[in-house]
Amino acid sequence: MTMNKGFTIWLTGLSGAGKSTLAIEIEKFIKEQGKPVQVLDGDIIRNEVGNLFGYTREDRQKMGRVVRTIAKLLNDNGINVIVAAIAAYEEMRVANRDKIDNYIEVYVNCSIDTCIERDVKGLYKKALRGEAKHVVGIDDVYEVPEHFDIEVKTDIETVEESGKRIKDFILKHYIRNEITT
Numbered sequence: 001m002t003m004n005k006g007f008t009i010w011l012t013g014l015s016g017a018g019k020s021t022l023a024i025e026i027e028k029f030i031k032e033q034g035k036p037v038q039v040l041d042g043d044i045i046r047n048e049v050g051n052l053f054g055y056t057r058e059d060r061q062k063m064g065r066v067v068r069t070i071a072k073l074l075n076d077n078g079i080n081v082i083v084a085a086i087a088a089y090e091e092m093r094v095a096n097r098d099k100i101d102n103y104i105e106v107y108v109n110c111s112i113d114t115c116i117e118r119d120v121k122g123l124y125k126k127a128l129r130g131e132a133k134h135v136v137g138i139d140d141v142y143e144v145p146e147h148f149d150i151e152v153k154t155d156i157e158t159v160e161e162s163g164k165r166i167k168d169f170i171l172k173h174y175i176r177n178e179i180t181t
Protein backbone atom coordinates (compact mmCIF):
# COMPACT_ATOMS: atom_id res chain seq x y z
CA MET A 1 0.00 0.00 0.00
CA THR A 2 1.31 3.47 -0.77
CA MET A 3 0.47 6.35 1.49
CA ASN A 4 0.62 10.01 0.67
CA LYS A 5 3.00 11.79 2.98
CA GLY A 6 1.81 15.13 4.30
CA PHE A 7 3.47 18.53 4.04
CA THR A 8 4.19 21.14 6.68
CA ILE A 9 3.63 24.82 6.05
CA TRP A 10 5.55 26.75 8.71
CA LEU A 11 4.40 30.35 9.08
CA THR A 12 7.24 32.29 10.71
CA GLY A 13 7.09 35.95 11.71
CA LEU A 14 6.67 38.41 14.55
CA SER A 15 3.78 38.28 17.01
CA GLY A 16 0.90 40.06 15.26
CA ALA A 17 2.34 39.51 11.78
CA GLY A 18 -0.65 37.38 10.73
CA LYS A 19 0.43 33.76 11.26
CA SER A 20 -2.74 32.56 13.04
CA THR A 21 -5.03 34.45 10.64
CA LEU A 22 -3.33 32.90 7.60
CA ALA A 23 -3.24 29.45 9.26
CA ILE A 24 -7.06 29.52 9.51
CA GLU A 25 -7.39 30.63 5.85
CA ILE A 26 -5.10 27.87 4.61
CA GLU A 27 -6.67 25.23 6.85
CA LYS A 28 -10.06 26.00 5.29
CA PHE A 29 -8.59 25.76 1.80
CA ILE A 30 -6.88 22.41 2.42
CA LYS A 31 -10.10 20.98 3.88
CA GLU A 32 -11.98 22.19 0.78
CA GLN A 33 -9.52 20.14 -1.29
CA GLY A 34 -10.64 17.09 0.70
CA LYS A 35 -7.24 16.69 2.39
CA PRO A 36 -6.52 16.13 6.08
CA VAL A 37 -4.94 19.04 7.94
CA GLN A 38 -3.94 19.98 11.48
CA VAL A 39 -3.03 23.47 12.68
CA LEU A 40 -0.31 23.72 15.33
CA ASP A 41 -0.39 27.19 16.84
CA GLY A 42 2.68 27.88 18.99
CA ASP A 43 0.76 29.83 21.58
CA ILE A 44 -1.90 27.11 21.97
CA ILE A 45 0.60 24.20 22.12
CA ARG A 46 2.63 26.08 24.73
CA ASN A 47 -0.52 26.29 26.84
CA GLU A 48 -1.62 22.71 26.20
CA VAL A 49 1.69 21.23 27.35
CA GLY A 50 1.35 23.19 30.61
CA ASN A 51 3.60 26.17 29.86
CA LEU A 52 6.69 23.98 30.11
CA PHE A 53 8.67 26.48 28.06
CA GLY A 54 9.39 30.16 28.47
CA TYR A 55 10.80 32.63 25.98
CA THR A 56 14.58 32.47 26.39
CA ARG A 57 16.50 31.43 23.28
CA GLU A 58 17.02 27.97 24.76
CA ASP A 59 13.35 27.52 25.64
CA ARG A 60 12.20 28.73 22.23
CA GLN A 61 14.52 26.20 20.63
CA LYS A 62 13.13 23.39 22.82
CA MET A 63 9.59 24.45 22.03
CA GLY A 64 10.44 24.57 18.31
CA ARG A 65 11.74 21.03 18.56
CA VAL A 66 8.51 19.78 20.15
CA VAL A 67 6.39 21.40 17.43
CA ARG A 68 8.68 20.09 14.69
CA THR A 69 8.41 16.55 16.09
CA ILE A 70 4.61 16.66 16.19
CA ALA A 71 4.52 18.05 12.64
CA LYS A 72 6.81 15.32 11.36
CA LEU A 73 4.80 12.52 13.00
CA LEU A 74 1.57 13.87 11.53
CA ASN A 75 3.16 14.22 8.08
CA ASP A 76 4.48 10.65 8.25
CA ASN A 77 0.88 9.54 8.76
CA GLY A 78 -0.47 11.50 5.82
CA ILE A 79 -1.74 14.54 7.68
CA ASN A 80 -0.80 17.99 6.39
CA VAL A 81 0.27 20.48 9.03
CA ILE A 82 0.17 24.24 9.30
CA VAL A 83 2.42 25.65 12.01
CA ALA A 84 1.91 29.19 13.24
CA ALA A 85 4.93 29.85 15.45
CA ILE A 86 7.43 32.71 15.53
CA ALA A 87 10.58 30.50 15.06
CA ALA A 88 12.80 33.55 15.41
CA TYR A 89 16.18 31.95 14.79
CA GLU A 90 17.56 30.74 11.48
CA GLU A 91 19.00 27.61 13.10
CA MET A 92 15.48 26.53 14.15
CA ARG A 93 14.25 26.90 10.59
CA VAL A 94 17.29 25.14 9.14
CA ALA A 95 16.55 22.22 11.50
CA ASN A 96 12.93 22.21 10.34
CA ARG A 97 13.98 21.92 6.71
CA ASP A 98 16.48 19.22 7.59
CA LYS A 99 14.04 17.06 9.60
CA ILE A 100 10.72 17.62 7.81
CA ASP A 101 10.63 16.08 4.33
CA ASN A 102 7.97 18.28 2.74
CA TYR A 103 8.72 21.58 4.44
CA ILE A 104 7.34 24.86 3.13
CA GLU A 105 8.60 27.96 4.91
CA VAL A 106 6.42 31.05 4.70
CA TYR A 107 8.00 34.29 5.86
CA VAL A 108 5.11 36.32 7.23
CA ASN A 109 6.79 39.68 6.86
CA CYS A 110 5.33 42.62 8.74
CA SER A 111 7.15 45.64 10.12
CA ILE A 112 7.54 45.81 13.87
CA ASP A 113 5.77 49.21 13.80
CA THR A 114 2.64 47.66 12.27
CA CYS A 115 2.79 44.72 14.71
CA ILE A 116 3.02 47.18 17.61
CA GLU A 117 0.10 49.16 16.17
CA ARG A 118 -1.98 45.97 15.86
CA ASP A 119 -0.84 44.65 19.25
CA VAL A 120 -3.36 41.82 18.88
CA LYS A 121 -2.57 40.33 22.32
CA GLY A 122 -1.32 43.41 24.19
CA LEU A 123 2.15 41.82 24.29
CA TYR A 124 4.01 44.85 22.91
CA LYS A 125 2.34 47.22 25.37
CA LYS A 126 3.59 44.98 28.16
CA ALA A 127 7.07 44.77 26.59
CA LEU A 128 7.32 48.54 26.19
CA ARG A 129 6.29 48.95 29.84
CA GLY A 130 8.98 46.43 30.82
CA GLU A 131 6.36 43.92 32.04
CA ALA A 132 7.23 41.25 29.44
CA LYS A 133 10.81 40.18 28.71
CA HIS A 134 12.36 38.44 25.68
CA VAL A 135 9.74 39.78 23.30
CA VAL A 136 10.83 39.17 19.72
CA GLY A 137 11.26 42.46 17.87
CA ILE A 138 11.68 44.42 21.13
CA ASP A 139 14.36 42.90 23.33
CA ASP A 140 14.94 39.68 21.42
CA VAL A 141 16.04 39.34 17.81
CA TYR A 142 14.00 38.07 14.88
CA GLU A 143 16.54 36.73 12.40
CA VAL A 144 15.15 37.42 8.93
CA PRO A 145 14.64 34.08 7.11
CA GLU A 146 17.31 33.35 4.52
CA HIS A 147 15.71 30.33 2.84
CA PHE A 148 11.96 30.85 2.75
CA ASP A 149 9.78 29.38 0.00
CA ILE A 150 7.15 32.12 0.07
CA GLU A 151 7.13 35.65 1.46
CA VAL A 152 3.94 37.49 2.27
CA LYS A 153 3.97 41.16 3.24
CA THR A 154 1.03 41.50 5.54
CA ASP A 155 1.44 45.21 6.18
CA ILE A 156 0.70 45.96 2.52
CA GLU A 157 -1.38 42.94 1.41
CA THR A 158 -4.90 41.92 2.41
CA VAL A 159 -5.50 38.59 4.14
CA GLU A 160 -7.01 37.34 0.85
CA GLU A 161 -3.93 38.38 -1.18
CA SER A 162 -1.44 36.80 1.23
CA GLY A 163 -3.61 33.69 1.56
CA LYS A 164 -3.91 33.30 -2.21
CA ARG A 165 -0.13 33.30 -2.72
CA ILE A 166 0.23 30.46 -0.23
CA LYS A 167 -2.73 28.52 -1.61
CA ASP A 168 -1.40 28.80 -5.18
CA PHE A 169 1.95 27.42 -4.04
CA ILE A 170 0.36 24.45 -2.26
CA LEU A 171 -1.86 23.71 -5.24
CA LYS A 172 1.04 23.83 -7.69
CA HIS A 173 3.64 21.94 -5.69
CA TYR A 174 1.67 19.57 -3.49
CA ILE A 175 -1.99 19.05 -4.27
CA ARG A 176 -1.76 18.69 -8.06
CA ASN A 177 1.52 16.85 -7.57
CA GLU A 178 0.65 14.25 -4.90
CA ILE A 179 3.69 12.94 -3.08
CA THR A 180 3.85 9.21 -2.53
CA THR A 181 6.29 7.36 -0.29
Ligand SMILES: Nc1ncnc2c1ncn2[C@@H]1O[C@H](COP(=O)(O)OS(=O)(=O)O)[C@@H](OP(=O)(O)O)[C@H]1O
Binds near residue numbers: 063087136
Ligand atom coordinates in the same frame (compact mmCIF):
# COMPACT_ATOMS: atom_id res chain seq x y z
N1 LIG B 1 8.27 37.24 25.76
C1 LIG B 1 7.01 36.81 25.74
N2 LIG B 1 6.28 36.84 26.85
C2 LIG B 1 5.02 36.38 26.82
N3 LIG B 1 4.39 35.87 25.73
C3 LIG B 1 5.10 35.83 24.60
C4 LIG B 1 6.43 36.29 24.56
N4 LIG B 1 6.88 36.12 23.31
C5 LIG B 1 5.84 35.58 22.62
N5 LIG B 1 4.78 35.41 23.42
C6 LIG B 1 3.47 34.79 23.07
O1 LIG B 1 3.74 33.42 22.74
C7 LIG B 1 3.55 33.19 21.36
C8 LIG B 1 4.86 32.78 20.72
O2 LIG B 1 5.11 31.47 20.92
P1 LIG B 1 5.72 30.63 19.74
O3 LIG B 1 5.88 29.25 20.26
O4 LIG B 1 4.92 30.87 18.51
O5 LIG B 1 7.12 31.33 19.48
S1 LIG B 1 8.56 30.74 19.40
O6 LIG B 1 8.69 30.04 18.12
O7 LIG B 1 8.79 29.88 20.55
O8 LIG B 1 9.43 31.92 19.44
C9 LIG B 1 3.14 34.51 20.76
O9 LIG B 1 2.02 34.22 19.96
P2 LIG B 1 1.72 34.98 18.57
O10 LIG B 1 1.31 36.35 19.01
O11 LIG B 1 0.58 34.20 17.98
O12 LIG B 1 2.95 34.96 17.75
C10 LIG B 1 2.85 35.44 21.91
O13 LIG B 1 1.47 35.54 22.14
Ligand SMILES: Nc1ncnc2c1ncn2[C@@H]1O[C@H](COP(=O)(O)OP(=O)(O)O)[C@@H](O)[C@H]1O
Binds near residue numbers: 018155
Ligand atom coordinates in the same frame (compact mmCIF):
# COMPACT_ATOMS: atom_id res chain seq x y z
N1 LIG C 1 -2.31 40.13 4.85
C1 LIG C 1 -2.62 39.79 6.12
N2 LIG C 1 -2.38 38.54 6.53
C2 LIG C 1 -2.67 38.18 7.81
N3 LIG C 1 -3.20 39.01 8.75
C3 LIG C 1 -3.45 40.28 8.39
C4 LIG C 1 -3.18 40.73 7.06
N4 LIG C 1 -3.53 42.03 6.97
C5 LIG C 1 -4.01 42.38 8.18
N5 LIG C 1 -3.98 41.33 9.04
C6 LIG C 1 -4.46 41.38 10.46
O1 LIG C 1 -3.33 41.29 11.33
C7 LIG C 1 -3.68 40.61 12.53
C8 LIG C 1 -2.72 39.46 12.73
O2 LIG C 1 -2.98 38.77 13.94
P1 LIG C 1 -2.60 37.26 14.17
O3 LIG C 1 -3.00 36.45 12.99
O4 LIG C 1 -3.12 36.85 15.51
O5 LIG C 1 -0.99 37.34 14.22
P2 LIG C 1 0.09 36.28 14.78
O6 LIG C 1 -0.59 34.94 14.80
O7 LIG C 1 1.22 36.35 13.82
O8 LIG C 1 0.44 36.73 16.15
C9 LIG C 1 -5.13 40.17 12.39
O9 LIG C 1 -5.96 41.10 13.04
C10 LIG C 1 -5.35 40.23 10.86
O10 LIG C 1 -6.69 40.48 10.49
